[in-house]
Amino acid sequence: TASVQVGEVEVSKKLINNTPAEPGETFNFKITLDLSTADVWEDEIPWMNNDYLMGFIESSEELTWTVEEGKYVAEFTVDVDETVTISGIAQGTTYTVEEIQTGEDRAWFTVTTQIGEEEAVEGNTATGTVAEKNTLSFTNTVVTADVELGKLSISKKVVNAAPARE
Numbered sequence: 091t092a093s094v095q096v097g098e099v100e101v102s103k104k105l106i107n108n109t110p111a112e113p114g115e116t117f118n119f120k121i122t123l124d125l126s127t128a129d130v131w132e133d134e135i136p137w138m139n140n141d142y143l144m145g146f147i148e149s150s151e152e153l154t155w156t157v158e159e160g161k162y163v164a165e166f167t168v169d170v171d172e173t174v175t176i177s178g179i180a181q182g183t184t185y186t187v188e189e190i191q192t193g194e195d196r197a198w199f200t201v202t203t204q205i206g207e208e209e210a211v212e213g214n215t216a217t218g219t220v221a222e223k224n225t226l227s228f229t230n231t232v233v234t235a236d237v238e239l240g241k242l243s244i245s246k247k248v249v250n251a252a253p254a255r256e
Contacts, residue, residue, distance in 0.1 A: 094130060094138070096146055097220040098177035101187055103168040104229040115170045117230070118190040121153075123162045127219070129182035146178035165190070168228075179220045189214040189228050199230040 103117055125140045144155065144162060151174045153164040168174050179185070189201060191214055204210040204227045205218055216226045 094128075094143065094146060095181040095222075096178045097181045097222045097224060098175055099179060099185055099187065099220065099224045099226065100173050100175045101168055102173040102225070102227045103170055104227060105170045106229060106231040116167050117169075117228070118165065118167055119174075119228075120163060120165045120188045120190055121176060122158075122186040122188075123179060123220075124160075124184040125162065125180060126160065127182055127184045128180035130180060143180045143183075146180070147176065148178050149176045150174050181220050181222070183220040184217070185220055185224070186215060186217045187226055188216075189230075198233060200233060202229045202231075203227070204229070 099121070101119060101121075105115070125143050128143060130138050130143070140162070147153075147155075149166070151166045153166055153176070155162045155164045157163070166174055189203075191199075191201070200212065201214040202210040203213055203216045205216050206225050210227075210229065214228070216228075218224060
């Protein structure tokens with residue numbers, strides 16, 4: 091009997107908000123799995139195909155998988171200070187996790203991505219190979235550099251005013 095070594099991908103979200111603005115606290119993500127790179131041999135074990143490997147996958151958030159160009163894709167949301175875990179992924183599978191950003195998101199936030207203990211890098215996408223445990227952390231920082239503060243002065247001048255009456 092063949093066995094499949096599985097791993098998990100944990101996606102966490104952080105928000106650094108140093109402005110009084112109140113951006114939304116739920117962020118959208120997309121995960122793509124390329125099972126063709128998994129540590130199994132489909133030629134030697136014909137029944138161990140993509141459908142079989144997908145049967146192991148579980149998630150702390152409900153996922154709906156679609157197939158795009160032979161790869162499995164699902165979208166999900168992660169709240170600030172939350173972690174979504176996708177487990178049961180065959181080790182060796184190539185993954186890509188992308189934070190889906192709107193134009194407004196890009197105007198409000200800068201994004202850094204950190205895989206495990208590696209240095210955080212600027213960008214909204216992380217790519218790697220599934221091992222036993224894979225931790226990804228996405229951090230959004232509210233952009234404040236473009237905010238210009240100004241002054242408003244108000245004064246009043248009365249011209250040709252009649253004397254006050256008693």
